Amino acid sequence: MNFVIVGNGAAGIAAAEAIRKLDQDSPITILAEEPCHYYSRIRLIDYLAGKVAEDGLLLKRPEWYQSQGIEVRLGERVVAFDQARRELSCASGACLGYDRLLIATGAKSFLPAAPGIDQELVFTLRTLADARRIVAAARGGRRVVMLGGGILSLEAASALQQLGCEITVVEYFERLLPRQMDRQGSLVLQGLFEARGMRFFLGAKSYEVTGTGTANGVRLADGTTLPGDLVLVGAGVRPDTYLAQASGLAVGKGIEVNDRMETAVAGVFAAGDVAQHRGVLYGIWPAAMQQGQVAGTNMAGGEASFTGLAMSNTLKVAGIDLFSLGDIDPDDKLESVVFRDQGLYKKAVFKENMVAGAILLGDLSSRSALQRAMSQGRIISDADRLAMRQGDFSLTA
Numbered sequence: 001m002n003f004v005i006v007g008n009g010a011a012g013i014a015a016a017e018a019i020r021k022l023d024q025d026s027p028i029t030i031l032a033e034e035p036c037h038y039y040s041r042i043r044l045i046d047y048l049a050g051k052v053a054e055d056g057l058l059l060k061r062p063e064w065y066q067s068q069g070i071e072v073r074l075g076e077r078v079v080a081f082d083q084a085r086r087e088l089s090c091a092s093g094a095c096l097g098y099d100r101l102l103i104a105t106g107a108k109s110f111l112p113a114a115p116g117i118d119q120e121l122v123f124t125l126r127t128l129a130d131a132r133r134i135v136a137a138a139r140g141g142r143r144v145v146m147l148g149g150g151i152l153s154l155e156a157a158s159a160l161q162q163l164g165c166e167i168t169v170v171e172y173f174e175r176l177l178p179r180q181m182d183r184q185g186s187l188v189l190q191g192l193f194e195a196r197g198m199r200f201f202l203g204a205k206s207y208e209v210t211g212t213g214t215a216n217g218v219r220l221a222d223g224t225t226l227p228g229d230l231v232l233v234g235a236g237v238r239p240d241t242y243l244a245q246a247s248g249l250a251v252g253k254g255i256e257v258n259d260r261m262e263t264a265v266a267g268v269f270a271a272g273d274v275a276q277h278r279g280v281l282y283g284i285w286p287a288a289m290q291q292g293q294v295a296g297t298n299m300a301g302g303e304a305s306f307t308g309l310a311m312s313n314t315l316k317v318a319g320i321d322l323f324s325l326g327d328i329d330p331d332d333k334l335e336s337v338v339f340r341d342q343g344l345y346k347k348a349v350f351k352e353n354m355v356a357g358a359i360l361l362g363d364l365s366s367r368s369a370l371q372r373a374m375s376q377g378r379i380i381s382d383a384d385r386l387a388m389r390q391g392d393f394s395l396t397a
């Protein structure tokens with residue numbers, strides 16, 4: 001059996017490991033467009049802040065691939081595969097046959113169609129190469145306009161603040177972290193960031209990036225001008241379905257897969273940020289790992305299923321602890337318990353007496369308890385509800 005994996009990220013590597021567990025002999029080839037070995041995208045934030053050097057980002061060293069009998073070809077972009085001949089073609093002109101193929105091409109940063117956005121000094125953050133360019137432009141403490149107020153944007157903005165940059169955040173929605181926070185919670189969060197000197201312009205439905213070939217700021221629809229030495233766009237990601245589409249594989253928002261991570265084409269699997277499973281695009285590391293592991297097991301003839309994952313996010317900004325889980329009920333349509341205190345905001349959302357979602361800001365000590373209760377479908381007692389009203393979300397009442 002000849003295994004080929006396109007993509008050297010969390011999903012691709014998890015799949016290779018799962019294949020090797022079941023099959024120690026067959027060839028495994030990983031084709032990776034980026035010219036570097038498997039590294040932590042999550043820690044690119046620490047790299048921006050100057051807390052870790054490039055070498056510290058590496059999760060697998062060349063020796064690992066050798067010890068596992070895995071051939072990895074770096075800087076090799078796959079442009080198409082032929083379903084009938086089971087053959088891949090690369091931009092370099094190389095061709096490669098496969099018996100089982102995994103598409104783990106991840107996602108790409110989304111660039112909104114705003115005037116002036118294609119200028120020099122406008123950046124997105126997805127790869128190590130992106131991070132290098134941002135660090136070079138921000139060195140010396142520059143004025144940064146951040147377009148987007150999601151988790152990744154706030155983490156990147158905080159990292160650049162540590163380099164001495166002055167940060168202004170522009171967000172389309174009326175509140176920060178629209179997908180992870182309700183209104184009240186995001187106001188508390190905004191206060192914490194403002195106390196650190198960040199400025200926010202929320203509800204900015206349209207804007208243009210100013211400059212004459214090189215960005216020098218952002219102008220909002222009401223005429224407000226925000227000067228900036230660089231502009232960082234954090235407008236989310238889109239699955240990188242280029243290869244699938246170029247090869248005639250049907251795609252929705254991502255590559256549609258079943259619980260075994262199989263696509264509609266026999267012998268072809270997909271996993272990670274590129275995959276759409278039961279309609280869901282996860283875009284998070286734990287899902288990429290689990291899906292990759294399931295795909296690899298099934299590719300090697302084993303039996304594994306991915307049945308879904310409760311969406312959770314943790315903001316990694318020193319001194320600001322935030323965790324959100326599942327359905328955070330932004331419009332207060334469900335039953336919930338909220339506890340507020342200075343710099344603290346906690347919320348648990350219930351459906352049929354079970355935890356359906358939660359927000360923890362300022363104290364993450366009950367994160368595991370809430371995750372467990374949600375995944376186990378535990379019934380929440382009146383005593384637990386009472387304890388929550390008094391700030392204790394540990395579910396031990």
Ligand SMILES: Cc1cc2nc3c(=O)[nH]c(=O)nc-3n(C[C@H](O)[C@H](O)[C@H](O)COP(=O)(O)OP(=O)(O)OC[C@H]3O[C@@H](n4cnc5c(N)ncnc54)[C@H](O)[C@@H]3O)c2cc1C
Pocket residue numbers: 006007008009010011012031032033034041042043044045076077078079104105106107125126127152240243271272273274283284285286288314316
């Ligand atoms: C700065 C940052 C911080 C993040 N923080 C968190 C976090 O705190 N928690 C969390 O859960 N998630 C986080 N994420 C998201 C997480 O990194 C992704 O969900 C995860 O990396 C997805 O893994 P993947 O293997 O699906 O794709 P990727 O890691 O994107 O890997 C895909 C690889 O495929 C390669 N590729 C694409 N097309 C081709 C082609 N045609 N030929 C060859 N190779 C190709 C790409 O170059 C890439 O290296 C963060 C992401 C970023 C950018």
